[in-house]
Amino acid sequence: MTRRSRLTRVVGVLALLTALAFLAGCGGGGNKSSSGSSGSGSNSNSGKTYPLLRVVWDAPDYMDPQLYYTVAAYQINNYVWSGLLGYKHEAGPAGAQLVPYLAESMPKISADGKDLKFTLRQNLKYSNGKPVKASDFKYSIERAFKMDSPGVGFFSAISGVSGNNGFATTKKGHISGIITNDANRTIEIKLDHPEGDILYILALEFAHVVPSGTPASDQSTHPIPSTGPYMLQSYQPNRGFTLVRNPNFNNQIPTEPSGNPDKVVGTIITDPVAAYQRVVSGKSDYDFQIVPNDRLPEAQSKYKDQLRIYTNANTYYYAINNKMPPFNNIQARKAAQMAVDPQAIISGVYGGLGRPTENFLPPGYPQYKKINAWHFDLAKAKQLVQQSGTAGQTVDVYGTNEDPSKSSIEYFAGQLAKICYKPKLHLLAHSVYFQTIGNQATKAQAMFTDWYQDYPHPLDWFDTLLNGDRITQVHNNNVGNVDVPSVNKEISDLKKITELTPAVNDRWAKVDSDLMAKYATTIPYMNRSQTDFFGPKVDMTCYTFSVVLYWDWGLSCMK
Amino acid sequence: MATESTTDFTLDTAAALAAAEDEGAIEGKSPWYLAWRRLRRNYVALAFLLLFFVIVAACLCAPLYKDHIAHTGPNTGHLGETFTRDGKQVAVVSKGGFGQNGEFHAGGIPVGPQFWHAGGKYVLGADNQGRDVAVRLLYGGLNSLAVGIGSAIICTFFAMLFALLAGYYGGKTDWIISRFFDLIWAFPVLLLAIALGTALSINGFHHFGINIKSGSLWIPTLVISYVLIPYVGRPLRGQILSLREKEFIEAATSQGASSWRVMLSELLPNIASTVLVFFTLIIANNILTEAGLSFLGAGVQPPSASWGTMIADGQSRIATAPWLAIIPGIMIVLTVLSLNVFGDGLRDALDPRAKVRMEH
Numbered sequence: 001m002t003r004r005s006r007l008t009r010v011v012g013v014l015a016l017l018t019a020l021a022f023l024a025g026c027g028g029g030g031n032k033s034s035s036g037s038s039g040s041g042s043n044s045n046s047g048k049t050y051p052l053l054r055v056v057w058d059a060p061d062y063m064d065p066q067l068y069y070t071v072a073a074y075q076i077n078n079y080v081w082s083g084l085l086g087y088k089h090e091a092g093p094a095g096a097q098l099v100p101y102l103a104e105s106m107p108k109i110s111a112d113g114k115d116l117k118f119t120l121r122q123n124l125k126y127s128n129g130k131p132v133k134a135s136d137f138k139y140s141i142e143r144a145f146k147m148d149s150p151g152v153g154f155f156s157a158i159s160g161v162s163g164n165n166g167f168a169t170t171k172k173g174h175i176s177g178i179i180t181n182d183a184n185r186t187i188e189i190k191l192d193h194p195e196g197d198i199l200y201i202l203a204l205e206f207a208h209v210v211p212s213g214t215p216a217s218d219q220s221t222h223p224i225p226s227t228g229p230y231m232l233q234s235y236q237p238n239r240g241f242t243l244v245r246n247p248n249f250n251n252q253i254p255t256e257p258s259g260n261p262d263k264v265v266g267t268i269i270t271d272p273v274a275a276y277q278r279v280v281s282g283k284s285d286y287d288f289q290i291v292p293n294d295r296l297p298e299a300q301s302k303y304k305d306q307l308r309i310y311t312n313a314n315t316y317y318y319a320i321n322n323k324m325p326p327f328n329n330i331q332a333r334k335a336a337q338m339a340v341d342p343q344a345i346i347s348g349v350y351g352g353l354g355r356p357t358e359n360f361l362p363p364g365y366p367q368y369k370k371i372n373a374w375h376f377d378l379a380k381a382k383q384l385v386q387q388s389g390t391a392g393q394t395v396d397v398y399g400t401n402e403d404p405s406k407s408s409i410e411y412f413a414g415q416l417a418k419i420c421y422k423p424k425l426h427l428l429a430h431s432v433y434f435q436t437i438g439n440q441a442t443k444a445q446a447m448f449t450d451w452y453q454d455y456p457h458p459l460d461w462f463d464t465l466l467n468g469d470r471i472t473q474v475h476n477n478n479v480g481n482v483d484v485p486s487v488n489k490e491i492s493d494l495k496k497i498t499e500l501t502p503a504v505n506d507r508w509a510k511v512d513s514d515l516m517a518k519y520a521t522t523i524p525y526m527n528r529s530q531t532d533f534f535g536p537k538v539d540m541t542c543y544t545f546s547v548v549l550y551w552d553w554g555l556s557c558m559k
Numbered sequence: 560m561a562t563e564s565t566t567d568f569t570l571d572t573a574a575a576l577a578a579a580e581d582e583g584a585i586e587g588k589s590p591w592y593l594a595w596r597r598l599r600r601n602y603v604a605l606a607f608l609l610l611f612f613v614i615v616a617a618c619l620c621a622p623l624y625k626d627h628i629a630h631t632g633p634n635t636g637h638l639g640e641t642f643t644r645d646g647k648q649v650a651v652v653s654k655g656g657f658g659q660n661g662e663f664h665a666g667g668i669p670v671g672p673q674f675w676h677a678g679g680k681y682v683l684g685a686d687n688q689g690r691d692v693a694v695r696l697l698y699g700g701l702n703s704l705a706v707g708i709g710s711a712i713i714c715t716f717f718a719m720l721f722a723l724l725a726g727y728y729g730g731k732t733d734w735i736i737s738r739f740f741d742l743i744w745a746f747p748v749l750l751l752a753i754a755l756g757t758a759l760s761i762n763g764f765h766h767f768g769i770n771i772k773s774g775s776l777w778i779p780t781l782v783i784s785y786v787l788i789p790y791v792g793r794p795l796r797g798q799i800l801s802l803r804e805k806e807f808i809e810a811a812t813s814q815g816a817s818s819w820r821v822m823l824s825e826l827l828p829n830i831a832s833t834v835l836v837f838f839t840l841i842i843a844n845n846i847l848t849e850a851g852l853s854f855l856g857a858g859v860q861p862p863s864a865s866w867g868t869m870i871a872d873g874q875s876r877i878a879t880a881p882w883l884a885i886i887p888g889i890m891i892v893l894t895v896l897s898l899n900v901f902g903d904g905l906r907d908a909l910d911p912r913a914k915v916r917m918e919h
Contacts, residue, residue: 352655
């Protein structure tokens with residue numbers, strides 16, 4: 001899968017989130033949280049500015065903050081539009097820290113966790129020179145709903161959104177849970193129930209602020225005025241985009257760097273070989289695409305200094321249907337886990353670009369505790385299958401028809417055959433794949449899937465993907481129908497907690513261990529590594545990789 | 560006194576003369592014999608026919624090769640495994656990943672052709688799943704040939720049937736069949752095949768009491784047959800329209816022969832040579848179409864092999880493992896070339912003045 005996989009994957013999640021919020025609500029109770037202070041400033045890059053950065057980029061889905069959901073759009077636009085909160089521009093795990101962007105400080109949160117109060121910074125302006133108003137935030141969230149944005153499900157906890165008369169349904173009037181005062185620059189957000197990840201949600205692109213009156217339709221090709229250090233000058237779908245400095249930025253967001261390149265010209269090339277070749281030939285300074293397996297040895301030997309390999313927060317796993325034979329049998333599930341050799345997949349299918357895992361949560365999270373519960377053992381797996389009495393059963397195996405995920409699922413089907421099942425492989429186009437396996441009528445028994453974080457919080461993993469209380473008939477993201485009641489309850493309890501203390505982190509780690517090792521619900525096998533490939537002019541001493549923002553292009557510099 | 564003439568014509572002399580005439584008569588040769596005589600002098604065509612039979616025979620031996628030489632199936636992957644070559648253990652697919660010190664090593668390069676250094680294993684190398692390329696090549700050949708020949712049979716049969724009906728009956732029947740041909744012809748053949756192949760490969764075909772599961776070889780076979788019917792049917796229809804006006808058809812009709820009898824006994828034998836040439840050429844064409852469809856994911860479905868899917872699998876490794884795409888490519892070239900050269904020879908033999916061409 002490519003980074004784009006996040007798009008289609010999460011559209012289903014959001015439909016699910018929305019639906020659930022309307023139908024069931026999501027718990028209650030209260031918990032206290034603290035108000036924060038201004039984040040650290042990191043906007044000074046004096047002496048490293050340069051005139052032009054030329055990049056080869058993947059096709060973004062949109063260039064409109066209320067709509068885009070691919071990494072391609074996210075990574076380039078995180079310097080364009082801003083939300084109340086954002087991430088620290090720092091390398092490594094420090095980059096997962098939330099800091100105030102348009103807000104002058106972290107919010108004041110009520111004791112019950114249901115009320116958040118922000119104040120906008122003074123004298124904020126859009127790139128067109130007009131002032132940023134508190135009511136623009138409310139308008140932006142409402143705009144997302146009016147556009148049927150893929151991100152609206154994230155806002156379902158805001159009062160006045162869910163239910164039959166909620167704004168999500170009627171799209172009329174205003175969201176009652178967002179109260180703004182332009183004169184005082186205050187924004188108050190009221191929640192129906194405490195939401196452990198609400199601050200991360202407010203940092204998502206869907207909550208980025210656009211001027212009131214911006215049409216509630218895709219404005220990708222009619223750039224919306226921005227608040228960040230850059231503005232989108234032009235965008236031609238499938239061809240390219242140009243970013244230039246925001247003339248009205250004036251370091252109005254001290255927590256966000258002002259950026260080094262004066263101009264960014266992006267050329268959209270979706271073929272990884274062509275993208276790689278463009279950088280090799282010196283026509284571009286950066287290749288967004290993953291260097292193809294076929295060219296990796298060359299890149300590593302000839303251009304080693306220009307190549308960076310990173311492993312961001314993702315998990316590749318085989319989902320097995322816990323509610324259908326043969327994998328409703330725990331022995332069969334354990335056998336399937338043992339039949340998979342992660343290192344073999346990483347080598348053969350991904351050219352080595354990956355790290356084996358048995359955890360669902362990727363490394364780097366404070367909640368991560370390495371699981372080492374099983375190892376590749378075909379003989380033992382066969383034995384378990386025999387003991388389970390499921391040998392010889394047919395298994396409908398689903399995957400996408402694009403490499404490398406195609407090869408990955410072919411491998412898994414082959415391994416199932418080796419442990420005495422009869423796999424039947426179904427390969428679908430990526431565009432319909434997740435909708436198909438997310439439909440219970442498909443009766444998929446084993447599936448390729450992956451997940452890239454939306455924000456660095458365990459809820460984005462366990463609640464979205466493995467909470468049995470959230471299984472649906474269609475748009476089901478818990479494609480393996482994982483449903484362990486004790487774990488479901490623990491996830492619901494943890495969801496109410498906003499502060500991630502070490503004790504809370506331990507509880508999340510146990511959720512991971514219970515689901516993967518104790519109940520063998522899923523077969524995680526890899527955290528995929530990816531590449532950043534640069535042209536020879538780029539000064540690699542400035543290379544900054546953040547766990548949330550990926551390669552921080554604004555901090556790049558030239559030799 | 561009158562004498563008896565020796566030249567008197569009697570019944571006995573008539574019989575004797577007739578017998579003498581038979582002895583010196585020129586022996587009649589059937590058109591098929593004449594064609595064979597011409598064909599057997601065309602050594603190039605026969606050589607390519609032999610090549611085609613060799614390819615078919617090799618593919619038919621796939622199960623034997625699998626069981627007795629390679630000892631692995633066409634879809635059996637060997638990722639993470641090793642094999643013995645000249646007494647040394649060799650990884651089927653090179654290992655890659657991060658070492659203890661975090662340094663990255665690119666991997667995933669499958670082992671190249673071993674010929675006979677590994678006791679029959681990986682004679683033509685392995686693919687990125689660690690599958691034996693030689694085994695997949697033979698099984699893939701079986702699938703490609705099955706689809707190519709099967710679709711050629713179905714396509715030629717229906718094209719011939721439609722051509723007979725349209726050409727013989729004319730009128731509304733001809734109009735309906737001709738519009739049907741036009742309808743198919745209106746689409747670019749490969750695009751139509753891709754659209755049908757993709758749609759059917761997802762859920763199969765379950766209509767009109769016919770149940771074909773997704774992944775079945777019947778899907779590419781029927782799709783290719785369907786899209787190519789007009790390319791064979793149209794020229795045949797034209798030929799029948801012309802034959803229908805000949806005296807021997809009128810004679811048969813006037814003697815009370817039924818329509819089916821005229822079509823089967825009079826018309827069909829007269830287009831048989833054209834059909835035969837078309838059939839040969841269309842097998843080659845269908846093998847190419849199958850390869851194209853499979854390459855694009857709309858033909859033979861993984862994990863089953865075909866030469867097209869093998870090229871598709873190999874293209875992502877063209878720089879580091881070029882044999883993955885080149886070897887099945889060579890097989891396609893040889894098969895298609897052999898059929899085309901033989902087809903041309905057959906056409907020359909059956910009717911040197913014929914202008915039968917597969918064009919679209």
